[in-house]
Amino acid sequence: MFTGIVQGVAQVLALQDRSGLRSLRLQFPTGFGEGLEIGASVACDGVCLTVTALPAPDQADFDVMQQTLTLTTLGALVPGSRINVERAARDGAEIGGHPLSGHVDVMGQVVEVRQPENNHVLRMALPAPWMRYVFAKGYIAVNGASLTVAQAQRERDGSGWFEVWLIPETLRMTTFGDKTVGAAVHVEIDRSTQVFVDTVRAALDEKLGPLLPALERLLAQQGLSLDELQNPPAQLGAASQKA
Template sequence: MFTGIVQGIASVHRITDKEGLRSFTLDFPNGFCEGLEIGASVACDGVCLTVTELRGDTQADFDVMQQSLKLTTLGQLREGGHLNVERAAKEGAEIGGHPLSGHVDFMATLVEVRQPANNHVMRMAVPAPWMRYIFAKGYVAVNGASLTVAEAHRDSDGSGWFEVWLIPETLRMTTFADKSVGSLLHIEIERQTQVLVDTIRDAVFEKVGALLPALKAFAQDKGLPLDL
């Protein structure tokens, strides 16, 4: 488990392709690797990876399967690239953000960046059906960072967008300042919200499932959205 509080920025020192997977050697900030062991988990841009080898006081190796490379931006990484990193939370750790599993649900596209005074606003486009789990004032993890949703908009087809506002300290501790329009970002939704939404949806389907065709036909005739 992770807390969503990014502990530093790692850089890609070396990439080694092997049969069926790719290995990354990452350079970490001073002190990050203290007490780190082979087999430990590290969230890299929100993706939970396992330490396979330690190299001195500031480097570690990680293997990434082809499936993970296809489903995340890790397959696009190049030597010299940067990642948000967080070590796995220890028992009793303070949860400064919200609990994360390190499993990416989908990738959002950065569609707008605004920079009002002392703030940095990012708007991200969300594919259907994931927008149903994102609400204004709720939590979402973006590249491993626990953030509060400032604004959210959902379209009738289940897609939509949301915005987060970042303070200077967040920009200093993460890679978000380097992201531009068109960048892909890893999103992990908040699990309690997902469970609540899915439970309610299942209950609705159980009660009115037989009526759904008629309801959808009525909504279509009236030009009303009905995304269940």
């Protein structure tokens, strides 16, 4: 498990392609690798990877399966690429963000970057059906960082966009300052929100059954959708990376 509080930025030192997988060698910030062991988990841009070798202090090797390379941005990494990293949470450690599994749900895309004074705003698009799990003031993980959704908008086809506002400290500790329009990002949905939404949808389906299509048509005439009937309560609390 991870907390979503990025602990630094690692740099890709080398890549080696083998049958069915690619090996990555990462250079971590000074001190990041202290006590790190082979078999330990590290979130790399939000993707949970296992340490396979420790060639030097603050360096580690990871094997990435072909499916992971295909479904994430890890397949596009080259020597010199920078990624967010976080070591696995320890028992009893403070969770400054929100619990993350390190399993990416979907790829989002940066569609707008704004820079008001002392802030940095990223707007990211998500495909259907993932926007049904994104709500203003709720949690979301982008490239392994726990963030608070500032605004969100769903379209009738189930797609949509959301915005996050980033403070200078978040930009210092992550790669978000490098992201430009068109950049792909990893998104992990907050599991508690997903369970809430899916439970409500299942209950509606069970109770209403054949009436659901008619209800959806009626809501559509009013510019609404079923997803808008199941908005969970806004989640409170914010960490430094949930600005």
